[in-house]
Amino acid sequence: MTQRVALWQNIKDLLHGEIVQGVWRAGARLPTEADLALRFDVNRHTVRRALQALAEEGLVQPRRGAGVFVRAAPLRYPIGPRTRFRQNLLSAGRTPSRKLLHLSQQSASSAEAKALGLVPGAPVHVMEAISFADDLPISLARSCFCATRFPELGVALRDTNSVTGALANVGVADYLRKSTRLTGQNADPVQARHLQLSTGDALILSEAINVDVTGRPVEFGRTYFVGERVELVLESEDNAAFVT
Amino acid sequence: MTQRVALWQNIKDLLHGEIVQGVWRAGARLPTEADLALRFDVNRHTVRRALQALAEEGLVQPRRGAGVFVRAAPLRYPIGPRTRFRQNLLSAGRTPSRKLLHLSQQSASSAEAKALGLVPGAPVHVMEAISFADDLPISLARSCFCATRFPELGVALRDTNSVTGALANVGVADYLRKSTRLTGQNADPVQARHLQLSTGDALILSEAINVDVTGRPVEFGRTYFVGERVELVLESEDNAAFVT
DNA sequence: TACTATTTGTGCGTATGTATT
DNA sequence: TAATACATACGCACAAATAGT
Numbered sequence: 001m002t003q004r005v006a007l008w009q010n011i012k013d014l015l016h017g018e019i020v021q022g023v024w025r026a027g028a029r030l031p032t033e034a035d036l037a038l039r040f041d042v043n044r045h046t047v048r049r050a051l052q053a054l055a056e057e058g059l060v061q062p063r064r065g066a067g068v069f070v071r072a073a074p075l076r077y078p079i080g081p082r083t084r085f086r087q088n089l090l091s092a093g094r095t096p097s098r099k100l101l102h103l104s105q106q107s108a109s110s111a112e113a114k115a116l117g118l119v120p121g122a123p124v125h126v127m128e129a130i131s132f133a134d135d136l137p138i139s140l141a142r143s144c145f146c147a148t149r150f151p152e153l154g155v156a157l158r159d160t161n162s163v164t165g166a167l168a169n170v171g172v173a174d175y176l177r178k179s180t181r182l183t184g185q186n187a188d189p190v191q192a193r194h195l196q197l198s199t200g201d202a203l204i205l206s207e208a209i210n211v212d213v214t215g216r217p218v219e220f221g222r223t224y225f226v227g228e229r230v231e232l233v234l235e236s237e238d239n240a241a242f243v244t
Numbered sequence: 245m246t247q248r249v250a251l252w253q254n255i256k257d258l259l260h261g262e263i264v265q266g267v268w269r270a271g272a273r274l275p276t277e278a279d280l281a282l283r284f285d286v287n288r289h290t291v292r293r294a295l296q297a298l299a300e301e302g303l304v305q306p307r308r309g310a311g312v313f314v315r316a317a318p319l320r321y322p323i324g325p326r327t328r329f330r331q332n333l334l335s336a337g338r339t340p341s342r343k344l345l346h347l348s349q350q351s352a353s354s355a356e357a358k359a360l361g362l363v364p365g366a367p368v369h370v371m372e373a374i375s376f377a378d379d380l381p382i383s384l385a386r387s388c389f390c391a392t393r394f395p396e397l398g399v400a401l402r403d404t405n406s407v408t409g410a411l412a413n414v415g416v417a418d419y420l421r422k423s424t425r426l427t428g429q430n431a432d433p434v435q436a437r438h439l440q441l442s443t444g445d446a447l448i449l450s451e452a453i454n455v456d457v458t459g460r461p462v463e464f465g466r467t468y469f470v471g472e473r474v475e476l477v478l479e480s481e482d483n484a485a486f487v488t
Numbered sequence: 489t490a491c492t493a494t495t496t497g498t499g500c501g502t503a504t505g506t507a508t509t
Numbered sequence: 510t511a512a513t514a515c516a517t518a519c520g521c522a523c524a525a526a527t528a529g530t
Contacts, residue, residue, distance in 0.1 A: 006497080048516090065507035
């Protein structure tokens with residue numbers, strides 16, 4: 001029944017090798033425990049023991065009901081005066097993409113109005129989107145723009161699927177990060193689903209204000225970064241503040 | 245069958261508390277898995293899951309066939325010119341004791357003869373003993389002394405059960421550590437049994453030469469310290485050398 | 489030395505709970 | 510809602526190391 005080396009140890013080593021060798025890529029889902037049990041012709045418990053060891057090594061991460069996923073090395077994400085999502089990912093050698101969730105015109109909340117220098121209730125474009133690096137969700141963002149100043153921005157955001165591109169289309173050739181506030185959050189079930197996480201997983205909420213070259217606010221963004229998939233790197237000493 | 249918090253989690257927390265509160269002292273053996281299963285009225289697997297978590301926290305250590313033991317905080321063991329086993333333990337607030345394994349007169353090996361400045365084959369007293377701190381094995385030592393110079397030392401070692409005391413009885417009122425060499429070793433089954441360890445556990449082999457006040461070697465000692473129970477602290481910069 | 493009882497380690501089978509899709 | 514997939518728990522059996530006789 002038992003060998004000199006435990007069965008689960010062999011399976012662990014084998015899967016470890018396959019992950020390191022790239023058979024299962026970062027972020028990929030492993031076959032189900034049942035499938036692995038079939039493949040190795042062992043009981044599901046034995047596979048679970050192997051997966052548990054891999055999880056303790058930090059190589060893999062199980063999500064109840066979803067599967068077991070290969071952990072990706074965190075993405076270095078510089079935050080500075082010229083923070084650009086696409087540029088950040090390209091220079092990290094990752095492929096950026098965005099999935100638009102919502103795009104609508106609403107009346108600004110008090111926080112949004114204050115950030116953008118508007119009166120409460122003023123019309124704003126609101127965009128919600130998920131950002132991906134190599135098809136792995138990195139962040140969940142909600143961006144606000146003044147709809148009075150940029151009436152055509154909604155269309156531009158939908159067409160370009162890029163904040164930088166859309167702002168360029170409406171006459172804002174450049175913008176700068178004015179302030180960033182970072183806080184820690186736990187993913188609620190909806191966020192977890194969108195970001196392919198488990199409920200309660202750590203998120204970093206970034207509340208940022210971007211201004212044009214004249215210093216006038218153009219965007220107020222609230223972005224939830226996946227804590228384990230990004231490493232936010234602060235590059236400038238402006239108004240960034242850390243809050244737990 | 246399943247609660248909001250897993251059964252094994254509760255058991256883990258409970259045992260954790262009992263260990264921290266001193267219900268199970270450092271070095272003590274916990275009840276067997278079967279007993280714990282009875283106590284908590286759960287399956288043995290459930291107890292094992294809790295113990296596994298405690299072991300991963302480093303709070304407990306299982307030994308196949310022997311039991312599950314509470315890990316003790318490592319003992320700070322200074323090594324310097326005046327290294328004294330009893331003194332070291334007393335100043336650490338631990339109770340020292342020794343168990344004599346062997347005491348005999350033999351002919352010196354070449355290494356022993358060289359260390360003591362004798363000719364190979366010269367008669368030497370050889371003592372093997374286990375040292376304890378609060379009844380927990382700390383080290384396994386083999387000491388050599390010149391039997392020609394100290395014919396009565398064998399009796400003195402048996403009577404005093406102390407190197408310092410025995411040497412005083414034969415006219416060596418004081419002695420100094422001349423050299424110490426430290427290497428890493430793995431416990432063989434015999435050592436593991438004596439030291440209440442598992443085979444393969446890490447040991448630190450200390451090979452030391454003690455000299456009298458005239459600089460003449462009086463003792464050559466080879467001591468196997470239990471890696472996880474002691475923290476050797478070097479206090480002088482004489483001939484100490486570290487080898488892996 | 490050899491044997492036995494004890495104790496932890498591994499593995500299978502089964503059932504059910506819970507979260508996700 | 511239903512199906513899927515991981516999480517927990519029980520019971521049984523045997524292997525392997527240990528400790529004592």
